[in-house]
Amino acid sequence: MAVERPIAPGKVKIDDLINEDDRLTKLIYSYLVSATAWLIFGSLVGLYLAIRFIYPDFGVAQWLSFGRLRPIHTNVVFWGWTSLAMIALALYVIPRTSQRPLFSIALARKALYVINASILIGVIYLFMGYNNGGQEYREFIWPAMMLFALGIISHTLNFYKTISLRGTKEIYISNWYILAAFLWTIVVVVIAYIPWYQNALGETVIQGYYMHMGVGMWFTPLVLGLTYYFLPLLLNKPIYSYSLGVLAFWTQMVFYSLIGAHHFVFAPIPWWLQTVAIVFSIGMVITLTAGTGNFLLTMKGSFRKVARSYSLPFILVGVIFYFLASAQGSLEALREFNQLWHFTNYTIAHSHLTMYGFVVFLIWGGIYALLPRLTGKEPSHLLIGIHFWFALLGLLIYGFALMIGGTMQGKSWIEGLPFIHSVELMIPYWIWRAVGGTFMFTSHIIFAYNLYKMKPLPHPHKQIDLAGEQI
Amino acid sequence: MKLNFSENHKLLFSVVFFGFIALSILIAIIPAIEVNSNDPMCGVNTLTPAEFRGLNTYVSEGCLYCHTQQVRPLQLDKVFGRPSSPLDYSYLTPLDQIRMTPAVLGSERTGPDLSNIGNRQPSEIWHHIHLYNPRSVVKSSIMQAYPWLYEIKENPDSNDLVIPVPDEYAPKNGKVVATQKAKDLVAYLLFLKQKPIEGISQIEESTSKNLSGSDAGAQLFNTNCASCHQQNGEGISKTFPPLKNSATVNSDNPDKHIRTVLFGLKGEAINGIVYPAEMPPQKDNLTNEQIAEIINYERSSWGNNGKKITADDVRKIRAEGK
Numbered sequence: 136m137a138v139e140r141p142i143a144p145g146k147v148k149i150d151d152l153i154n155e156d157d158r159l160t161k162l163i164y165s166y167l168v169s170a171t172a173w174l175i176f177g178s179l180v181g182l183y184l185a186i187r188f189i190y191p192d193f194g195v196a197q198w199l200s201f202g203r204l205r206p207i208h209t210n211v212v213f214w215g216w217t218s219l220a221m222i223a224l225a226l227y228v229i230p231r232t233s234q235r236p237l238f239s240i241a242l243a244r245k246a247l248y249v250i251n252a253s254i255l256i257g258v259i260y261l262f263m264g265y266n267n268g269g270q271e272y273r274e275f276i277w278p279a280m281m282l283f284a285l286g287i288i289s290h291t292l293n294f295y296k297t298i299s300l301r302g303t304k305e306i307y308i309s310n311w312y313i314l315a316a317f318l319w320t321i322v323v324v325v326i327a328y329i330p331w332y333q334n335a336l337g338e339t340v341i342q343g344y345y346m347h348m349g350v351g352m353w354f355t356p357l358v359l360g361l362t363y364y365f366l367p368l369l370l371n372k373p374i375y376s377y378s379l380g381v382l383a384f385w386t387q388m389v390f391y392s393l394i395g396a397h398h399f400v401f402a403p404i405p406w407w408l409q410t411v412a413i414v415f416s417i418g419m420v421i422t423l424t425a426g427t428g429n430f431l432l433t434m435k436g437s438f439r440k441v442a443r444s445y446s447l448p449f450i451l452v453g454v455i456f457y458f459l460a461s462a463q464g465s466l467e468a469l470r471e472f473n474q475l476w477h478f479t480n481y482t483i484a485h486s487h488l489t490m491y492g493f494v495v496f497l498i499w500g501g502i503y504a505l506l507p508r509l510t511g512k513e514p515s516h517l518l519i520g521i522h523f524w525f526a527l528l529g530l531l532i533y534g535f536a537l538m539i540g541g542t543m544q545g546k547s548w549i550e551g552l553p554f555i556h557s558v559e560l561m562i563p564y565w566i567w568r569a570v571g572g573t574f575m576f577t578s579h580i581i582f583a584y585n586l587y588k589m590k591p592l593p594h595p596h597k598q599i600d601l602a603g604e605q606i
Numbered sequence: 607m608k609l610n611f612s613e614n615h616k617l618l619f620s621v622v623f624f625g626f627i628a629l630s631i632l633i634a635i636i637p638a639i640e641v642n643s644n645d646p647m648c649g650v651n652t653l654t655p656a657e658f659r660g661l662n663t664y665v666s667e668g669c670l671y672c673h674t675q676q677v678r679p680l681q682l683d684k685v686f687g688r689p690s691s692p693l694d695y696s697y698l699t700p701l702d703q704i705r706m707t708p709a710v711l712g713s714e715r716t717g718p719d720l721s722n723i724g725n726r727q728p729s730e731i732w733h734h735i736h737l738y739n740p741r742s743v744v745k746s747s748i749m750q751a752y753p754w755l756y757e758i759k760e761n762p763d764s765n766d767l768v769i770p771v772p773d774e775y776a777p778k779n780g781k782v783v784a785t786q787k788a789k790d791l792v793a794y795l796l797f798l799k800q801k802p803i804e805g806i807s808q809i810e811e812s813t814s815k816n817l818s819g820s821d822a823g824a825q826l827f828n829t830n831c832a833s834c835h836q837q838n839g840e841g842i843s844k845t846f847p848p849l850k851n852s853a854t855v856n857s858d859n860p861d862k863h864i865r866t867v868l869f870g871l872k873g874e875a876i877n878g879i880v881y882p883a884e885m886p887p888q889k890d891n892l893t894n895e896q897i898a899e900i901i902n903y904e905r906s907s908w909g910n911n912g913k914k915i916t917a918d919d920v921r922k923i924r925a926e927g928k
């Protein structure tokens with residue numbers, strides 16, 4: 136394979152087109168369009184927030200206020216972008232690995248409307264200052280979140296039916312993770328929105344649980360499940376070890392459930408709860424090693440393929456961040472490190488290294504793996520390369536700036552310097568964060584354009600001619 | 607049916623679903639119920655209607671994304687007060703029929719902790735100036751300004767609470783007047799005073815054991831006084847008086863200085879200027895030792911050269927009363 140351009144070295148074209156039901160292809164595409172619209176909006180808000188740290192008076196209007204936009208940023212990228220994009224991929228993976236058509240396309244189409252409505256309503260209320268109570272990622276009032284739950288429940292039924300009618304004997308490991316994520320999330324949302332035990336510190340206990348189950352029982356298993364499908368597909372070989380995947384699955388369920396309280400280390404909630412959380416946060420290293428090891432061993436010997444594909448680099452980055460950033464989380468849970476890093480910008484670095492470096496990169500890998508095969512249309516390899524490098528570079532700048540800055544913040548408090556010192560010292564790091572954010576945001580625009588280039592044809596699979604070789 | 611997870615979807619997903627519910631009950635619901643009902647301060651620690659409306663604004667404007675209300679039992683948190691106790695939060699209930707209990711503990715300290723802000727900064731006027739534009743009182747603050755909580759009036763009437771915003775930040779024409787919303791929000795901030803709790807001492811004996819002399823004085827000054835008098839001791843023109851070259855601070859008789867710190871000051875002309883805000887009393891907020899350290903710091907900084915005092919001097923004047 137000749138190297139055509141240095142930035143996207145001769146990526147091979149795909150030619151194993153999948154003959155899918157047009158309706159499913161269109162449905163998946165419309166999920167991705169909604170998701171990407173939310174990504175552009177949500178990360179534009181993120182970028183604006185990043186600039187507000189440097190120019191606090193940049194745009195003084197009530198609805199542009201930092202405290203209103205911040206929950207809009209987090210909820211939109213969580214429930215709008217990341218969730219819808221993962222559901223889009225799951226809509227393909229579950230029927231495919233179950234060797235059965237999706238139980239009901241109509242139901243899945245309705246769920247898209249319901250979820251979009253949920254986010255729209257939640258966001259409008261947040262703009263108006265009607266915030267559920269400032270509990271992170273729970274800021275949508277219950278009527279909005281109920282719609283989201285409704286969407287999730289209908290997908291659960293749809294997927295469960297598809298899996299139970301499967302044409303294979305075994306349930307493929309992807310489907311363990313994906314359907315489990317849906318089931319767990321229903322439980323999490325219901326527990327989080329029942330008010331009876333949430334007065335005073337009851338709220339705090341539930342918030343720790345909710346915050347971590349959001350990332351640990353929704354995004355993490357769902358995106359891992361997708362990767363258990365896309366990685367072997369792209370490498371054209373089976374996953375290294377099925378049983379490692381199963382081990383990671385069960386430890387994920389048991390350990391992750393118990394670690395929510397590590398968001399409130401040293402808070403006045405029961406000490407035993409914090410200790411359990413810390414112990415199992417360290418236990419998570421088992422899950423991480425099993426999961427990451429499995430992926431890396433699957434890739435072993437195929438790294439030339441990774442370099443020549445345009446979707447595998449995203450997946451490789453995602454897998455590496457899964458390991459490193461989650462291990463970082465385990466460190467943050469230790470009382471010694473928590474003392475230094477808790478309440479600082481180090482946490483913000485961790486949130487983005489995980490949610491972005493791990494979850495979002497794996498999603499992009501999946502999208503670039505799937506859509507060209509479904510629609511027969513490929514975006515320019517150069518633009519995918521730019522998307523990849525801008526996103527990665529931006530994230531690294533963002534992450535390192537805030538890890539260094541956050542550590543200095545923590546040290547300044549420990550040294551007992553006046554509080555304002557910790558604000559002043561952050562300015563250069565916040566500037567770097569905005570620079571990284573600009574790269575990230577630019578990459579999202581390019582991604583949106585690439586998505587447009589992969590739009591399904593009105594009459595798919597007729598006369599498409601994909602040059603290139605088999606990967 | 608075989609007991610084989612990978613071939614039996616009913617079994618697999620039941621274990622996944624019900625197993626997780628069981629774990630959630632153990633790790634979330636039971637501990638939540640336990641702390642939920644732990645509420646003997648009920649009645650002492652409740653909000654007035656104005657404070658409650660203020661809490662609402664605190665949530666809708668998202669103050670809690672940058673400010674914690676959670677003092678940890680750690681040396682580095684001592685500047686913010688005594689360690690928080692579950693009882694401190696007993697006033698928290700759902701905001702209304704739709705919304706839930708607010709998460710005031712927070713998870714990020716972009717700005718300082720507010721658990722005890724009502725003691726640390728009891729001046730209502732200061733809070734209003736600060737909310738109108740934080741940079742008018744704290745030069746390098748990056749906090750959001752809230753001008754929409756204020757009205758600009760050409761001719762405020764006598765019921766209006768006029769905010770003496772420093773010239774540089776004040777509107778060209780008219781006066782800044784606090785709306786009800788602003789007053790409520792400040793009422794909530796002033797409610798945030800750590801209440802005495804048995805077994806946890808209200809005032810820490812010495813802020814930091816490893817700091818001594820002028821270091822401790824500087825830290826205490828910066829935490830408790832600098833928001834008005836500024837770190838450079840120059841105050842804010844026509845709003846908060848300077849301590850640099852102040853007659854009281856440089857006087858050989860420290861009684862007036864001590865008395866002002868202990869009991870506050872209001873409406874008195876200083877160098878011919880009557881300042882609009884009052885100096886809040888510190889007697890319940892700081893120990894005699896701490897006050898002595900602050901006063902000695904003030905008397906020896908920014909070119910001041912006043913006679914040093916001891917904690918006993920403060921004790922004497924505290925006993926004499928106002």
Ligand code: HEM
Pocket residue numbers: 177178179181182183184185205208209212213217271482483486487490491495568569571572573575576671713714716
């Ligand atoms: C252009 C890209 C982005 C920029 C510039 C950006 C910027 C920001 C900023 C300024 C904050 C507030 C930090 C603070 O309060 O101190 C934030 C919070 C957050 N963002 Fe982003 N963001 C971006 C993309 C994303 C994406 C794509 C995700 C997830 C998929 C994400 C997830 C989060 C989360 C979870 C938080 C809350 C962090 C915490 O409380 O610990 N962000 N972001």
Ligand code: HEM
Pocket residue numbers: 271346350351354355394397398416417419420423460461462463464465466467468473476477478482485486489490493494713
């Ligand atoms: C072994 C796995 C992990 C552990 C032990 C862990 C641990 C932690 C800890 C201790 C914190 C709180 C830090 C502090 O406030 O001082 C935290 C925050 C956070 N983590 Fe993780 N983490 C892990 C994996 C992940 C993953 C996979 C994601 C995303 C998919 C994630 C997303 C977040 C987010 C968004 C926050 C910020 C929440 C907030 O606003 O406080 N973490 N994590």
